[in-house]
Amino acid sequence: MVTSLASRLLEALGPDTVRSSPEDLAVYSYDAYSEGHLPSAAVIPHDAREAALAVRIAFECGEPVVPRGAGSGLCGGAIPACGGLVVSMVRMNRILNLDVRNRRARVQPGLINLDLSRAIAAHGIFYAPDPSSQKISTIGGNVGTNAGGPHCLSYGTTTNHVLGVEFVDGEGVIHHTSLDDPGYDLTGLLVGSEGTLGLLTAVDVRLMALPESVRVAVAAFPDVESASEAVSAVIAAGIVPTALEIMDRLITAAVEAHYQAGFPLDAGAVLLVEIAGPRDDMAAGEAAIARIAQAHGALSWRASSDPAEREALWASRKGAAGALGRIAPNYYIQDACVPRTKLPAVIHEIGRIAHAYDLPVGNVFHAGDGNLHPLLCYDRRDARAVRAVVDAGTEILSTCIAMGGTISGEHGIGYEKRDSLSLVFGTDDLAAMGRVRDVFDPRRLFNPDKIFPSGAVCGEVRAPAAVA
Amino acid sequence: MTAGIAPRIITPDDAAGAAATLAACARDGFAVVAVGGSTLQSLGNAPRRCDVALHTSRLRGIRDYDPRDMTAGIEAGTTLAEVARVLGEHGQWIPFDAPLPARATVGGTLAAGWAGPRRAAYGRLRDLLIGSTIALADGTLARAGGMVVKNVTGYDMSKLYVGSLGTLGLIVRANFKALPQPAAQRLAVAPLADDVRERAIAAIGGLTVEPTAALIVDGFPRVARWPGAALRLVLLFEGSEAVVERGTRDARSALGKAGVAETLLHDGAGAQRGFTELIDAYVDAAGERTLTYRTTGLPSTAWARTRAGEGLARAGGLHAESIADLRTGDAILRFSTRTVAAFAAKLPAFDADVRRAFDHATVLAGGAALRASIDAWGAEPATIATMRAIKKHFDPAGILAPGRYVGAI
Numbered sequence: 001m002v003t004s005l006a007s008r009l010l011e012a013l014g015p016d017t018v019r020s021s022p023e024d025l026a027v028y029s030y031d032a033y034s035e036g037h038l039p040s041a042a043v044i045p046h047d048a049r050e051a052a053l054a055v056r057i058a059f060e061c062g063e064p065v066v067p068r069g070a071g072s073g074l075c076g077g078a079i080p081a082c083g084g085l086v087v088s089m090v091r092m093n094r095i096l097n098l099d100v101r102n103r104r105a106r107v108q109p110g111l112i113n114l115d116l117s118r119a120i121a122a123h124g125i126f127y128a129p130d131p132s133s134q135k136i137s138t139i140g141g142n143v144g145t146n147a148g149g150p151h152c153l154s155y156g157t158t159t160n161h162v163l164g165v166e167f168v169d170g171e172g173v174i175h176h177t178s179l180d181d182p183g184y185d186l187t188g189l190l191v192g193s194e195g196t197l198g199l200l201t202a203v204d205v206r207l208m209a210l211p212e213s214v215r216v217a218v219a220a221f222p223d224v225e226s227a228s229e230a231v232s233a234v235i236a237a238g239i240v241p242t243a244l245e246i247m248d249r250l251i252t253a254a255v256e257a258h259y260q261a262g263f264p265l266d267a268g269a270v271l272l273v274e275i276a277g278p279r280d281d282m283a284a285g286e287a288a289i290a291r292i293a294q295a296h297g298a299l300s301w302r303a304s305s306d307p308a309e310r311e312a313l314w315a316s317r318k319g320a321a322g323a324l325g326r327i328a329p330n331y332y333i334q335d336a337c338v339p340r341t342k343l344p345a346v347i348h349e350i351g352r353i354a355h356a357y358d359l360p361v362g363n364v365f366h367a368g369d370g371n372l373h374p375l376l377c378y379d380r381r382d383a384r385a386v387r388a389v390v391d392a393g394t395e396i397l398s399t400c401i402a403m404g405g406t407i408s409g410e411h412g413i414g415y416e417k418r419d420s421l422s423l424v425f426g427t428d429d430l431a432a433m434g435r436v437r438d439v440f441d442p443r444r445l446f447n448p449d450k451i452f453p454s455g456a457v458c459g460e461v462r463a464p465a466a467v468a
Numbered sequence: 469m470t471a472g473i474a475p476r477i478i479t480p481d482d483a484a485g486a487a488a489t490l491a492a493c494a495r496d497g498f499a500v501v502a503v504g505g506s507t508l509q510s511l512g513n514a515p516r517r518c519d520v521a522l523h524t525s526r527l528r529g530i531r532d533y534d535p536r537d538m539t540a541g542i543e544a545g546t547t548l549a550e551v552a553r554v555l556g557e558h559g560q561w562i563p564f565d566a567p568l569p570a571r572a573t574v575g576g577t578l579a580a581g582w583a584g585p586r587r588a589a590y591g592r593l594r595d596l597l598i599g600s601t602i603a604l605a606d607g608t609l610a611r612a613g614g615m616v617v618k619n620v621t622g623y624d625m626s627k628l629y630v631g632s633l634g635t636l637g638l639i640v641r642a643n644f645k646a647l648p649q650p651a652a653q654r655l656a657v658a659p660l661a662d663d664v665r666e667r668a669i670a671a672i673g674g675l676t677v678e679p680t681a682a683l684i685v686d687g688f689p690r691v692a693r694w695p696g697a698a699l700r701l702v703l704l705f706e707g708s709e710a711v712v713e714r715g716t717r718d719a720r721s722a723l724g725k726a727g728v729a730e731t732l733l734h735d736g737a738g739a740q741r742g743f744t745e746l747i748d749a750y751v752d753a754a755g756e757r758t759l760t761y762r763t764t765g766l767p768s769t770a771w772a773r774t775r776a777g778e779g780l781a782r783a784g785g786l787h788a789e790s791i792a793d794l795r796t797g798d799a800i801l802r803f804s805t806r807t808v809a810a811f812a813a814k815l816p817a818f819d820a821d822v823r824r825a826f827d828h829a830t831v832l833a834g835g836a837a838l839r840a841s842i843d844a845w846g847a848e849p850a851t852i853a854t855m856r857a858i859k860k861h862f863d864p865a866g867i868l869a870p871g872r873y874v875g876a877i
Contacts, residue, residue, distance in 0.1 A: 099766070101673075101767075101768050102766045102767050102768050102797070104766075145620055146620045146624070148618050152618065156591060156595055157618060159595070159624060159627075160591055160592075160595040175850065175851055175854070176850065176851075177851055179592075180764045180765065180827075180828045181828065181849040181851065182828065182830050182845045182846070182849060182874045183845075183849050183851070183852065183855045183873070183874040183875070183877075184628055184631070184632060184636075184854075184855045184858055185581075185594065185627045185628060185630060185631055186851055186854060186855075187627075188594060188624055188627025188628065188630075189623060189624065189625075189627060189628055191624065192620050192623065192624050193623055209678070212676055232536055235536065235537075235538055236535065236536040236538075238559045238560065238648035238649070239648065240647070240648060277707075277711075278676070278677050278707070278710075278711045278714065280708065280710035280711050280714055281707070281708050281710065281711055284708065284710070337616040337617070337618050337619060338616060339534070339537045339539065339615055339616060340536070340537050340538070340617075341534060341536045341537050366618070369616075369617050369618045370537075370616055370617065370618075371616075371618045404614075404615055404616075405614070405616055406614045406616050406619050406621050407621055408619070408620045408621050409616065409618035409619060409620065410618055410620055411620065412620045413620070413621060413622065421621060421622060424614070424621050424622075425611065425621070425622060426611075428604075428608040428609060428610050428611075429610050429611045429612065429622075430622070431608065431610070432602070432604065432608075432610035432612070432625055432862075433612075433622050433623045433625060435858075435861040435862055436623055436625070436628070436858070436861075437623075438861055439854060439857040439858050439861055440854070451622060451623075452622075
């Protein structure tokens, strides 16, 4: 019972750590996805011990446990879809240990991504995964969704930067995994498991040496297709820059209006390129990419190695989704990934689909990775438009799958896309994942109703109701 | 079939055949050991039973390789050399970094969880793996991941299979992200006299252009045609011509200041050959009188661990050779003595000393008789109960390489 969970938590952890009044719980009912559900209780633990105790009590009460970082996830991963206990990590936001020489750190899951790189920059090292949300999103949340970001083109995604984790199981026991341990790679399983296998309480991260030189270039193209062709050609030429990002005209206009970073407004698409590494490679690398861009119809090319200018360009690129607020009251951001050579075709299809549903669409995407983020603009008060967005989104995902792609490159499946997972995987594929779930969470109390197609999980326990 | 006699060799023609074989073995209780190129079969314990040797030699081929996408789907029995040849035609590669690439297979290298010295620069093999298909003991084929380089759709099952040594299923296909081949390679080799070692190690740590591999090699006569002292610092630089040139120049200068008398350079094919020989030496031609451990840990402690290994050998009356990997933190320790019998007599006690001295020490290679008398894994990790549960859920009949893995899994 609800009261029993909250009262037991209060008794064990005290009012400073436990929230149980409906008005307090409302904040824990949603994340950046459009629906929400009220939890029975929330805890804000100070350390792993408190978190473990809370998990044990929740499991004893038969209540789900839902981890929460910044609540910035776009797919509903932090929504307590079946009620239960939300564990907020905001107080567990410290760097527990920093080993500069060996380039690793142990951090708490509530640490904000950008705060880590800022705290260690003076040592000449950084944490590579940089999702656009990095100013607010947490390392724990990033680990949960195996977050990406513009720079994973050459540095890889979160999972490539996690050396081990500490997690709490359903009995409230704290475990530690490490890539150094012999045996099955539990670390690799836990990263990207969206809180369904246990509660993260610490993460061992790999850090990298800051590159000696960094150069950013902005190229204007007549349209997204030609910019995408240029990206494919750069990769095909055996050049892997640290980032290759495309923004279309709609996004560029919104970003420029907000940030005035100096992106060209007359272009159909803007390509943002970053190369980083030893200074010896900068001039040749830039020249090679510029040549390819020009051969694919680039209208202009502007390069900079000035840190302030670079910072401004990246800040505006990472703020692209937010800047869209200038154009439409609401937007729906999709996340899909296709083989890189399919980019021009899939962009064309997205345009066709959006047009058919009469929805303005903006495209801002990690082109080098083939990771698309079409943003469909709509007004939530218009029921017809809401329906159109949902249908267009599904059609876009189906198109990506048909082109050999997948339904999430970096945001995760969460609550939103759980029923779409069966578009990608068959019964046998999902059954193998189910075996892992059976090992870690046989009672299906860790973040239920996430990732896996709905039906048999918590729908039987308590039907989730949309509140937002 | 009865345990104890030579295993029956089954060589399926395709993935479905492999899955059907596993299902049949599970039904009849036959123990199955997967066989690729047999270059890393020395990893782990000898399985308790082996009724069927499942060879992957007919599961060969590179599928869905579009060089413009820089991704390739590769069947398990394809050799690393074949992958290098096909991708190399397009200036691309997958840094398997594994011994004996002409025989070693993609599936076997993954199942072994091979982690080579260049992983600090290019990532672990698991990090380049973007999708997989595995044949499971219930006869199903389960896919994970896909053919895209970023993918968060369900659990990252491929990582579970990497390093599982055939105890959960048979990897039949692996999809990789390929990398552009470095334009230039140069190997710098410097003999290290006793009095300059510490300073030389410190000098390497301060280089702006980092070597893709930095090893201190002590012994290993097969790669000893490199002249100089028994103890050599080996640095591999890879990248553009300009970066490689600067990297070796800076390294030479820094080592010179640290008191290193001379640094020899090998270019192009010579660098490649030298480095390949070195990686081969991790497991190859170890002989029946040797036992090789890999210890993992912090890079800053790798050198000290090889010295500790040397100390153990001296105390135990054994001969020691070692490789200290200054970038990844691996320390490879090879022990030997005059006869198998002489080593075997010391072994249980010596193995216990090794396990006491190092947190993470596993047996990498060595004589079969010596390996049979000890556990390859040492102390069980704290998460062993979870690992046992995973095994039980994937292989309830316990037919997949029984006893080979950690904790007698």
